[in-house]
Amino acid sequence: MANKAVRQELSGEFRSFVERLEGIDSADFNFRLEKEAMSFEDAFIKLFEDDAENKCNAPKVPVFDYRPKY
Numbered sequence: 498m499a500n501k502a503v504r505q506e507l508s509g510e511f512r513s514f515v516e517r518l519e520g521i522d523s524a525d526f527n528f529r530l531e532k533e534a535m536s537f538e539d540a541f542i543k544l545f546e547d548d549a550e551n552k553c554n555a556p557k558v559p560v561f562d563y564r565p566k567y
Contacts (some may be wrong), residue, residue, distance in 0.1 A: 501531065509523075
């Protein structure tokens with residue numbers, strides 16, 4: 498829910514900054530923005546997965562564990 502609120506705030510700022518987007522329906526713009534953002538986030542999260550079925554062509558992002566080991 499927080500992600501959706503942030504995206505709506507960003508879409509409003511973006512639409513006010515770019516003059517050509519002022520006439521676009523805000524509900525449609527937010528719907529399309531949400532769809533693209535979720536697709537991007539899913540692809541980004543796959544970079545961190547260590548799964549053999551992961552079909553991502555990008556190199557794996559190392560994940561470091563900074564917790565002290567006792």
